[in-house]
Amino acid sequence: MQKLPGFRDFLPDDCAVRNYIFARWREVARRYGFVEWEGPILEPTELYKKKSGSEIVDQLFNFTDKGEREVAMRPELTPTLARVVAAHEREFKKPLKWFSIGRFFRFEKQQRGRLREHFQLNCDIIGETALAADIELLALCIDLLRAFGLTENDVVVRISDREFWTDFLRERNVPADRWDNLLQVIDKFGRESREKTIEKLGELADLVLKVLSEGGKSEKLDRLVDGLRDRGLAEFVDIDVRIVRGLAYYTGIVFELFDRAGNLRAIAGGGRYDNLIQQLSDDAVSMPALGFAMGDVVLGEVVNETPHALKQMQQAIAAERKIDIYVVIAKEKHRADALAQIQQLRDHGYRVDYPLTPTKVARQFQAAEDGGASLALLYGDEWPQVKVKNLTTREESLIPNKALLDSVAKFFNVPDSA
Amino acid sequence: MQKLPGFRDFLPDDCAVRNYIFARWREVARRYGFVEWEGPILEPTELYKKKSGSEIVDQLFNFTDKGEREVAMRPELTPTLARVVAAHEREFKKPLKWFSIGRFFRFEKQQRGRLREHFQLNCDIIGETALAADIELLALCIDLLRAFGLTENDVVVRISDREFWTDFLRERNVPADRWDNLLQVIDKFGRESREKTIEKLGELADLVLKVLSEGGKSEKLDRLVDGLRDRGLAEFVDIDVRIVRGLAYYTGIVFELFDRAGNLRAIAGGGRYDNLIQQLSDDAVSMPALGFAMGDVVLGEVVNETPHALKQMQQAIAAERKIDIYVVIAKEKHRADALAQIQQLRDHGYRVDYPLTPTKVARQFQAAEDGGASLALLYGDEWPQVKVKNLTTREESLIPNKALLDSVAKFFNVPDSA
Numbered sequence: 001m002q003k004l005p006g007f008r009d010f011l012p013d014d015c016a017v018r019n020y021i022f023a024r025w026r027e028v029a030r031r032y033g034f035v036e037w038e039g040p041i042l043e044p045t046e047l048y049k050k051k052s053g054s055e056i057v058d059q060l061f062n063f064t065d066k067g068e069r070e071v072a073m074r075p076e077l078t079p080t081l082a083r084v085v086a087a088h089e090r091e092f093k094k095p096l097k098w099f100s101i102g103r104f105f106r107f108e109k110q111q112r113g114r115l116r117e118h119f120q121l122n123c124d125i126i127g128e129t130a131l132a133a134d135i136e137l138l139a140l141c142i143d144l145l146r147a148f149g150l151t152e153n154d155v156v157v158r159i160s161d162r163e164f165w166t167d168f169l170r171e172r173n174v175p176a177d178r179w180d181n182l183l184q185v186i187d188k189f190g191r192e193s194r195e196k197t198i199e200k201l202g203e204l205a206d207l208v209l210k211v212l213s214e215g216g217k218s219e220k221l222d223r224l225v226d227g228l229r230d231r232g233l234a235e236f237v238d239i240d241v242r243i244v245r246g247l248a249y250y251t252g253i254v255f256e257l258f259d260r261a262g263n264l265r266a267i268a269g270g271g272r273y274d275n276l277i278q279q280l281s282d283d284a285v286s287m288p289a290l291g292f293a294m295g296d297v298v299l300g301e302v303v304n305e306t307p308h309a310l311k312q313m314q315q316a317i318a319a320e321r322k323i324d325i326y327v328v329i330a331k332e333k334h335r336a337d338a339l340a341q342i343q344q345l346r347d348h349g350y351r352v353d354y355p356l357t358p359t360k361v362a363r364q365f366q367a368a369e370d371g372g373a374s375l376a377l378l379y380g381d382e383w384p385q386v387k388v389k390n391l392t393t394r395e396e397s398l399i400p401n402k403a404l405l406d407s408v409a410k411f412f413n414v415p416d417s418a
Numbered sequence: 419m420q421k422l423p424g425f426r427d428f429l430p431d432d433c434a435v436r437n438y439i440f441a442r443w444r445e446v447a448r449r450y451g452f453v454e455w456e457g458p459i460l461e462p463t464e465l466y467k468k469k470s471g472s473e474i475v476d477q478l479f480n481f482t483d484k485g486e487r488e489v490a491m492r493p494e495l496t497p498t499l500a501r502v503v504a505a506h507e508r509e510f511k512k513p514l515k516w517f518s519i520g521r522f523f524r525f526e527k528q529q530r531g532r533l534r535e536h537f538q539l540n541c542d543i544i545g546e547t548a549l550a551a552d553i554e555l556l557a558l559c560i561d562l563l564r565a566f567g568l569t570e571n572d573v574v575v576r577i578s579d580r581e582f583w584t585d586f587l588r589e590r591n592v593p594a595d596r597w598d599n600l601l602q603v604i605d606k607f608g609r610e611s612r613e614k615t616i617e618k619l620g621e622l623a624d625l626v627l628k629v630l631s632e633g634g635k636s637e638k639l640d641r642l643v644d645g646l647r648d649r650g651l652a653e654f655v656d657i658d659v660r661i662v663r664g665l666a667y668y669t670g671i672v673f674e675l676f677d678r679a680g681n682l683r684a685i686a687g688g689g690r691y692d693n694l695i696q697q698l699s700d701d702a703v704s705m706p707a708l709g710f711a712m713g714d715v716v717l718g719e720v721v722n723e724t725p726h727a728l729k730q731m732q733q734a735i736a737a738e739r740k741i742d743i744y745v746v747i748a749k750e751k752h753r754a755d756a757l758a759q760i761q762q763l764r765d766h767g768y769r770v771d772y773p774l775t776p777t778k779v780a781r782q783f784q785a786a787e788d789g790g791a792s793l794a795l796l797y798g799d800e801w802p803q804v805k806v807k808n809l810t811t812r813e814e815s816l817i818p819n820k821a822l823l824d825s826v827a828k829f830f831n832v833p834d835s836a
Contacts, residue, residue, distance in 0.1 A: 001465055001501050001698070004489060007458035009502050011509075012516070015454045031764045033741050033771035033789065036433045040425035040535055041459065041521060042479070042491075047419055061460070061489075063481030066525050071422060071479075073460075073491075083419050084427050091429075093788070095774065098430070103459060103521075107484050117458055132774040143764065230754045231761035280419070323451050336648045343649035346449040346561065353451035356513065356550040370511070371451065 006116025016317045018119065021296050022101055024147040025121045029099040032140045034123060038100050039080035045070040047079045051249070051280060061105045061116075073105040076293065077122040078273070079280055085126055085289075086281030094127030113265040113298045123270075124291030126277070131220065134253045134272060134290060135227035141257060141268055141292055142228075142236045149309040150302065152235035155267065159225075159255045160243035162271070164218045168211070174204065180248055186212070187244045216241040224253065245269060249276045253290070259302050267302055268294035318372065324412065326368030327354040330361050330380030337401070338379040341386075344405060350412070375411060377404070424526075424534025434735045436537065439714050440519055442565040443539045447517040450558045452541060456518050457498035463488040465497045469667070469698055479523045479534075491523040494711065495540040496691070497698055503544055503707075504699030512545030531683040531716045541688075542709030544695070549638065552671045552690060552708060553645035559675060559686055559710055560646070560654045567727040568720065570653035573685065577643075577673045578661035580689070582636045586629070592622065598666050604630070605662045634659040642671065663687060667694045671708070677720050685720055686712035736790070742830065744786030745772035748779050748798030755819070756797040759804075762823060768830070793829060795822070 003009055010018055026036070045062045062072035074080065077100055085096070100122045107116060123140055125133045138157065145155050165186065169179050185192075185200045189212055198205045221239050228234045245254045254271030258264070270292025278286040303309045325345060329338050338354065345352045353371055355364055361378075368376045368391060378387035385398040388407065399407045421427055428436055444454070463480045480490035492498065495518055503514070518540045525534060541558055543551045556575060563573050583604065587597050603610075603618045607630055616623040639657045646652045663672045672689030676682070688710025696704040721727045743763060747756050756772065763770045771789050773782055779796075786794045786809060796805035803816040806825065817825045 001462065001468070001700075003458055003501070004460055004462065004487065005485075007460060009458065009498075010456040011502070011506060012453045012455050015456050018456070019454065027767075031767065031769050033769060035430045035739070036437065037430050038428040038433050038436070040421055040427065042422055042425060042523070042535065044419065044422065050419075058484075061481075061483060063479075065479060066476075067423075069422065080427075083421070084429070088429060093785075105460070117460065128774055130775045136774060139761070227757075230757045232758070233761070282419075321453070339645075339648045340650070343557070343651070346446075349445075349449065351449050351451060356546055356554060357548045367511075 004116070006110045008115065008117065016321060017300060017313070018296065020313055020317055020320070021119075021148075021299060025099075025101055025144060025294070028140065028144045028147045029121070029123060032097065032136070032143070034097045034099040034140070036100060037084070037098050038102055039074070039077060039084060041074055041103065041105075042071050043074055043080060043083075045072040047083065047280075048072055048075060051079045051082075051276070059106050059108055061107050075104055075106045077102070077104070077120070078124075078276065078291065081122070081124055081126075081289075081291075082277045082280035085277055085287060086285040089127075089285055089287065095133065096124070096126040098126065099123045113301060115297055119296040121294045122291060124289060126289045127287055129274070129288045131223060131253075132227070135224055137270070137290055137292065138224070138228060138237075138253075138255060139231055139233055141255070141270070141294070142233050144294065145236075145257065145267070148299070148303055149312040150306060154260055154306050154309070155236065155257060155302065156260050157237050157255050157257050158240040158243050159221060159237055159253065160239070160241045161218055161221055161253050162244060162250050163220065163252055164216055164241055165244060168216075169204075172204065172207070182208075183244045183248075186242065189242055212242055215239065220253075245271060249273045249279070251275055255292070257294070259305070261305075263305070264301055265298050267298045268292050322372035322374070323351040323353050324373065325350050325352045325375045325377060325408070326364070326371060326373040327352060328361060328364040328368065328376050328378040328380075329355060329359075330364075330378050331383070332358050334379040334383050337383065338377075341377070341379075341401070341404065345408065348405065348409070348414075350408065375408065377408075422534070424528045426533065426535065434739060435718060435731070436714065438731055438735055438738070439537075439566075439717060443517075443519055443562060443712075446558065446562045446565045447539070447541060450515065450554070450561070452515045452517040452558070454518060455502070455516050456520055457492070457495065457502060459492055459521065459523075460489050461492055461498060461501075463490040465501065465698070466490055466493060469497045469500075469694070477524050477526055479525050493522055493524050495520070495522070495538070496542075496694065496709065499540070499542055499544075499707075499709075500695045500698035503695055503705060504703040507545075507703055507705065513551065514542070514544040516544065517541045531719060533715055537714040539712045540709060542707060544707045545705055547692070547706045549641060549671075550645070553642055555688070555708055555710065556642070556646060556655070556671075556673060557649050557651055559673070559688070559712070560651050562712065563654075563675065563685070566717070566721055567730040568724060572678055572724050572727070573654065573675060573720065574678050575655050575673050575675050576658040576661050577639060577655055577671065578657070578659045579636055579639055579671050580662060580668050581638065581670055582634055582659055583662060586634075587622075590622065590625070600626075601662045601666075604660065607660055630660055633657065638671075663689060667691045667697070669693055673710070675712070677723070679723075681723070682719055683716050685716045686710050740790030740792070741769040741771050742791060743768050743770045743793045743795060743826070744782070744789060744791040745770060746779060746782040746786065746794050746796040746798075747773060747777075748782075748796050749801070750776050752797040752801050755801065756795075759795070759797075759819070759822065763826065766823065766827070766832075768826065793826065795826075 048056050060072045065071050104120050105117050201208050225234055250271045251274045252272035256266045257268040272290040274288040327338050327342055329335050342352050376389040384401045386404055388399050389396045466474050478490045483489050522538050523535050619626050643652055661674055668689045669692045670690035674684045675686040690708040692706040721731055745756050745760055747753050760770050794807040802819045804822055806817050807814045
């Protein structure tokens with residue numbers, strides 16, 4: 001019996017990596033005053049069709065449930081966000097700064113950095129049109145990566161503005177109904193053949209190609225970078241008007257995060273989508289919004305390929321997994337005494353392990369090492385004293401059972417609760 | 419556009435409750451030396467049929483995927499555990515003590531305490547036959563509830579032993595092929611009519627009903643309770659041989675946790691399943707095992723209905739959500755200075771919020787209160803000094819910008835990192 005292709009088992013080592021990623025995500029989002037929320041894994045398929053058109057269904061894990069409902073395992077969070085915000089926005093002061101960490105599913109070919117099931121962080125600001133919100137969101141996105149030890153030499157945010165292009169097209173009197181198609185062509189620039197791009201751009205080819213190769217001038221993008229410079233984050237950013245993001249619903253600033261080496265898929269992507277909540281709520285609620293998503297798969301690869309980030313992760317995981325204390329039961333007649341103490345230690349929050357069955361003392365000390373314990377407590381002939389061994393310094397001392405808890409608290413530097 | 423019936427949106431208040439539950443679960447499991455793992459949400463439907471028979475399919479969210487695979491959204495974790503352990507057991511020293519927190523799905527009628535999607539903690543010990551493992555697992559289960567402030571007056575673990583009944587039947591020369599059916603009848607005792615129970619039990623009716631009403635004597639169950647008494651947890655436990663748990667794969671100790679008032683469904687349930695890994699792995703791996711699952715829905719109800727547990731949760735959530743610092747931008751010309759400082763404070767791990775756009779000072783202080791900030795930093799005419807306001811005592815002081823970080827660290831009692 002095998003797991004399904006594109007799905008992952010998280011054995012303890014893998015789960016520790018996942019938890020490390022989640023902890024950084026949560027910690028940084030909280031520093032920015034973002035609050036956590038979450039939606040269901042299963043939603044009506046219609047919710048995704050409404051946002052992305054019926055082509056999206058080819059990429060979904062969707063089915064008819066036993067109540068004859070058309071349902072889909074969520075491929076992304078934004079439609080759920082729009083549904084929830086439309087239903088509850090009156091309960092909250094604007095702007096909302098919300099984040100969510102959860103699982104997402106896409107039926108597609110497995111490839112590097114792309115699985116059928118992955119975890120994603122979503123961060124959104126809702127109800128604020130000012131560019132300050134775009135800057136805040138970008139700063140968060142950059143600081144999320146900095147929390148993994150990644151620097152401006154490791155990663156880059158490529159920033160663009162849909163309005164740069166819509167202004168460009170408007171100034172050249174290109175009819176608005178051609179804009180979406182032209183933006184798609186720009187989005188595919190470098191991935192499609194130059195001939196095809198030129199053909200599709202038609203009379204605009206020379207002009208557009210000039211901007212794509214030389215870059216564009218945008219006062220808004222300059223202000224954005226200035227805002228990041230105020231925070232010391234400008235080195236992470238490249239203005240790159242070739243980024244338009246394929247999805248039609250973006251309305252302003254858009255961005256994608258990549259490894260500097262350019263070996264991997266995007267680590268994160270997002271932008272402003274001021275009309276989407278209105279569209280998805282059937283005009284019930286109109287609300288400017290912007291957000292991004294960051295997946296665990298590519299991020300994990302970037303960390304793995306960046307030695308200083310990898311080292312930071314390994315150290316954090318090693319520290320996080322350690323037990324505090326291993327109780328060595330040297331004489332079985334003291335097992336009940338040991339268990340009473342173990343219960344007391346655990347009640348005080350220490351991570352304590354011990355052998356479930358009679359075990360040679362040397363093997364117990366091995367288990368203490370394997371678990372990363374800082375202290376071993378030995379219950380044997382010394383009873384009612386307990387032998388306390390500092391597993392780092394190898395120092396040993398005999399402590400009366402009744403004084404043990406204080407002694408342990410002192411060792412772990414726990415402030416007196418009295 | 420509505421969410422599906424039986425599924426939940428976790429708005430920030432709901433998500434805070436969920437996170438509170440997860441944090442307690444994770445913390446206590448770690449104290450017991452359990453390590454975290456996780457499996458996929460989607461598995462081959464066959465995995466569940468193999469364990470529970472094809473009737474299970476009626477209760478699944480199952481479908482044929484676009485690769486013509488029969489797949490199901492997992493209703494429980496044990497089959498995945500068996501699959502993973504069978505594939506990887508050589509990589510780990512036994513016993514394994516593993517826990518997992520994730521989402522599970524059942525297509526069934528919504529009712530109180532029972533949704534179509536819920537979160538569940540699973541804790542399992544694998545590779546240990548000794549009763550000490552059953553005691554350790556039960557102690558964990560009890561301590562998980564104690565971590566929510568629940569006492570022996572609020573909750574009870576009803577413990578039984580499948581072997582008590584199989585021994586009973588063996589001694590009375592009941593053929594082994596009738597045991598499963600008889601255990602099902604005992605499982606349904608009190609939920610089926612007495613007449614039906616008597617009819618189904620046949621010649622055993624008098625004897626079995628006597629045991630069910632008077633209780634049974636079991637040396638193993640007594641040792642189990644003694645083991646919990648060593649840890650001071652015996653008051654949480656009732657021996658109750660009426661518990662057999664419907665599922666055929668349990669082989670020894672079984673238990674269920676309930677609210678003492680008896681108003682709610684089981685909070686958790688589990689037991690020993692020594693043959694299941696062998697069965698699910700097609701005899702590839704034989705491994706004794708035991709475990710339990712605890713859902714978030716009934717647990718949440720118990721906490722809600724227990725005033726001291728509810729108060730503990732509310733206090734923990736209020737403390738957890740607080741931001742540390744609100745930066746009041748009183749003069750817009752100091753916004754860039756404020757932003758540089760905000761970045762610095764966030765880099766040091768503080769949770770900092772501020773107004774994205776020009777905002778009246780009184781409204782900014784209101785936002786500081788709403789966010790639960792301990793400190794407000796005001797950037798205005800005092801610059802390059804910053805007005806620091808302790809929002810608890812209302813004390814104010816002027817601190818030079820360059821000394822601000824030290825001053826804040828002192829306030830929050832952060833040890834000098836130098």
